[in-house]
Amino acid sequence: MFSHFDPSLLKFMRGLQANNEREWFNDHKQQYEDHVRSPALAFIEQMEQWIPLISPHYEASPKKIGGSLMRVYRDVRFSKNKAPYKTNVGIKFRHEVGKSAHAPGFYLHIAADKIFLGVGIWQPDREPLSAIRDHIVTKPGPYLDAIEHQPFTEFYQLAGTKLIRPPKGYDKENTLIEEIKRKDFIALCQLEESELYQPDFCKMVASRFARAQPFQKFICEALGLRF
Numbered sequence: 001m002f003s004h005f006d007p008s009l010l011k012f013m014r015g016l017q018a019n020n021e022r023e024w025f026n027d028h029k030q031q032y033e034d035h036v037r038s039p040a041l042a043f044i045e046q047m048e049q050w051i052p053l054i055s056p057h058y059e060a061s062p063k064k065i066g067g068s069l070m071r072v073y074r075d076v077r078f079s080k081n082k083a084p085y086k087t088n089v090g091i092k093f094r095h096e097v098g099k100s101a102h103a104p105g106f107y108l109h110i111a112a113d114k115i116f117l118g119v120g121i122w123q124p125d126r127e128p129l130s131a132i133r134d135h136i137v138t139k140p141g142p143y144l145d146a147i148e149h150q151p152f153t154e155f156y157q158l159a160g161t162k163l164i165r166p167p168k169g170y171d172k173e174n175t176l177i178e179e180i181k182r183k184d185f186i187a188l189c190q191l192e193e194s195e196l197y198q199p200d201f202c203k204m205v206a207s208r209f210a211r212a213q214p215f216q217k218f219i220c221e222a223l224g225l226r227f
Contacts, residue, residue, distance in 0.1 A: 001042075001046065002039065002042035002043050002045065002046040002202065003199045003200075003201065003202075004196065004197050004198055004199050004200075004201040005039055005043070005110070005196040005197060005201065006035070006039065006197070007197065008034075008035040009035050009036055009039060009040075009089070009110065009196075010110070010112055010193065010196075011035070012028070012031055012032060012035045012036055013036070013087055013088065013089070013110070013111060013112050014112045015028065016028075016032075016085055016087055017087040017112055020083040020084065020085055020087065021083075021084070022084055025084070025085055032072070036072075036089060037064070037069070037072075040069050040089055040091060041062045041064065041067075041069060042062075043091070043108075043201075043202065044060050044061065044062040044067065044068045044069060044091060045060075045062040046202045047060040047068075047093065047202055047205070047206070048060040048062070050202060050203070050205075050206035050209075051093050051106070051206075051209075053206065053210075054106070054206060054209050054210050054213060055213070055216065055227050057095060057096050057220075057225070057226045057227060058093050058094065058095055058096065058105065058106060059093060059094060059095075059096055060093050068091050068092055068093055068094070069089075069090075069091055070086075070089075070090035070091065070092060071086075072085050072086050073085060073086070074086055087111060087112070088109055088110060088111035088114075089108075089109070089110040089111070090107070090108075090109055091107065091108040092105045092106070092107045092108075093105055093106040093107075095220070095225055097225060102121065102122060102123050102124055102125065103121070104120065104121045104216060104219050104220060104223070104225070105119075105120075105121075106118070106119055106209045106212075106216075107119070108205065110196065114190075115190070115191040115192070115193060115195075115196065116188045116189060116190050116191055117188070117189040117191065117205065117208050117209065118159075118186055118187070118188050118189075119156065119186065119187050119189075119209065119212035119215060119216055120184070120185045120186035120187055120212075120215060120216070120219060121184070121185050121186065121219055122160065122184050122186050123183065123184055124184075124185070128222075128223050129183065131222050131223055131224075132185055132219060132222040132223070133167065133170065133180045134222070135218070135221065135222035136176055136179055136180055136222075137170070137174065137176075137180070139218075139221075140175070140176050142214075142218055143176065143179065143218055144176075145214060146214040146215040146217070146218045147179075147187075147215060149214065151211045152187070152211050152212060152214065152215060154211070155189040155208055155211060156187040156188065156189050156211070156212060156215075157187060157188055158182075158186070158187050159184070159186050159187060159188045160182060160183065160184025160185070160186045161182075161183045161184055162178070162181045162182050162183060163181040163182075163183060164181075165181075166180065166181060167180065167181065185219055187212060187215060189208050213227075
């Protein structure tokens with residue numbers, strides 16, 4: 001039964017960051033399986049009991065391929081950066097209707113230089129982005145409640161990219177225009193490396209995710225999804 005991560009995970013990721021090439025990875029593939037993928041899948045399996053308590057419509061899927069654990073292999077087809085591997089562990093508990101990285105979700109990011117939890121929706125397509133913006137216009141009170149209530153702001157900060165100018169069709173005098181200009185509706189909770197090694201890590205993660213329930217609920221309502 002998973003209780004916490006081990007320092008060997010970040011030791012491997014630091015090694016990968018310094019040697020991001022296929023030959024090195026192939027030579028260390030068993031270490032990846034033992035110190036990264038297996039404990040990550042065990043964490044996801046343990047989170048299966050916690051995620052439904054936060055929302056029954058989000059999923060923890062401990063499958064090796066196509067589940068909550070994101071691939072270590074980078075898609076380099078359209079990138080100037082041709083490094084073949086991601087140097088972070090990405091785990092996403094997605095909404096039941098969304099199977100891509102751009103669906104609403106709860107996220108854990110583990111890298112040598114940064115560890116954080118994420119909530120919300122990253123780089124949504126045009127239609128869902130417009131739906132969220134419209135929902136802010138029609139329901140400004142619930143949106144402010146979601147992003148300003150103390151249990152949320154104690155740990156989370158809104159992040160992501162914004163437009164320089166207000167999007168077409170929205171009143172530039174709207175008091176929430178800076179929120180409407182967002183291209184991502186995500187919030188991040190920074191973690192210390194030592195927190196990865198706490199025996200109650202899963203419970204702590206679930207507790208932090210629960211603090212973002214109003215924010216996730218607002219996004220789901222905007223997209224016509226159940227929360």
